[in-house]
Amino acid sequence: MTAPVLAILDSDLKAPQPALHKAQQIAAARQVPLHVLVNAYSSAMLRAVGVDQERRNAARAQIHKAWQKRIGELTDSEGCELSILWHKDSMAALRDSILGLQPAMLVVHTSEESGLRRHLFTPRDWQLIRKAPCPVLCVHGPQWSPSPRILAALDPGSEEQPNDPLAIEVLDAAGQLSSKLGGTLRACHVLDEMDDSLILLVGEAIPDYSGGMDKIREFYRERFLQFGSANGLGQDQMTILTGPVAPTLARYCDEQNIDVLVVGTVHRNLPERLLLGATAESVITRASTDVLVIKPEGFQSPWQA
Numbered sequence: 290m291t292a293p294v295l296a297i298l299d300s301d302l303k304a305p306q307p308a309l310h311k312a313q314q315i316a317a318a319r320q321v322p323l324h325v326l327v328n329a330y331s332s333a334m335l336r337a338v339g340v341d342q343e344r345r346n347a348a349r350a351q352i353h354k355a356w357q358k359r360i361g362e363l364t365d366s367e368g369c370e371l372s373i374l375w376h377k378d379s380m381a382a383l384r385d386s387i388l389g390l391q392p393a394m395l396v397v398h399t400s401e402e403s404g405l406r407r408h409l410f411t412p413r414d415w416q417l418i419r420k421a422p423c424p425v426l427c428v429h430g431p432q433w434s435p436s437p438r439i440l441a442a443l444d445p446g447s448e449e450q451p452n453d454p455l456a457i458e459v460l461d462a463a464g465q466l467s468s469k470l471g472g473t474l475r476a477c478h479v480l481d482e483m484d485d486s487l488i489l490l491v492g493e494a495i496p497d498y499s500g501g502m503d504k505i506r507e508f509y510r511e512r513f514l515q516f517g518s519a520n521g522l523g524q525d526q527m528t529i530l531t532g533p534v535a536p537t538l539a540r541y542c543d544e545q546n547i548d549v550l551v552v553g554t555v556h557r558n559l560p561e562r563l564l565l566g567a568t569a570e571s572v573i574t575r576a577s578t579d580v581l582v583i584k585p586e587g588f589q590s591p592w593q594a
Contacts, residue, residue, distance in 0.1 A: 295392035298327035318469035399427035437472035
């Protein structure tokens with residue numbers, strides 16, 4: 290059975306549901322099934338109808354019917370599977386549904402807030418990014434351009450491992466998305482600035498190291514260009530960025546009108562974290578573009594432990 294694209298809907302019945310629209314595009318482009326999931330649980334409704342179980346059952350049935358109608362308005366309900374849940378613990382219900390469905394990708398509408406407010410309002414997003422056993426696409430409201438601009442944020446690898454497996458997966462995912470949606474593909478690497486002590490620490494890992502930040506920047510620039518060229522990218526498709534990783538990526542995406550930023554998520558040690566980028570979560574709190582988070586091969590979900 291082909292794994293579906295899973296669209297997780299906002300719980301507001303009247304919401305525009307950008308996750309659904311973009312999941313539809315991806316499922317159609319990949320020619321895979323679309324599964325739509327929403328948790329219809331309403332504590333406000335339960336308070337309004339009181340403790341009478343018959344009234345609660347009737348109200349729940351009405352809400353279920355309303356969601357079926359709404360999803361039918363937004364998509365061809367004959368062409369997708371529907372899961373209308375009713376659980377007070379929404380995260381536990383979502384976890385169990387994802388593990389049961391084993392989707393190829395999750396698509397979720399992330400918060401439109403920014404900075405600290407986004408951290409406070411989106412615990413679900415962080416749970417999915419860190420624990421879901423598949424790629425997670427966090428989307429915003431604006432539609433993609435007719436030829437979506439896809440950007441892969443890449444780690445060019447270390448001296449010991451010049452072809453980072455996760456970077457290859459990120460580039461492959463970005464390339465497939467671009468190809469399926471008829472878009473354009475670019476790749477970038479962000480080199481964070483470091484103080485003198487960290488320059489010395491990282492410099493020890495560079496062959497024939499004898500300089501400061503310029504030497505480090507040139508070393509990783511060449512490594513990135515070699516990696517991209519070896520994996521089918523042209524010189525005009527690759528960009529080196531310098532600065533704090535998350536805000537630099539976010540600013541570049543805004544300047545270039547990027548539709549989807551593709552990043553990897555993996556635990557790194559301190560020098561690698563400074564050189565190769567902040568976590569996917571940090572990028573999502575700043576970027577106004579949609580962000581596709583790729584898990585490394587062999588990723589073990591804590592939900593499956």
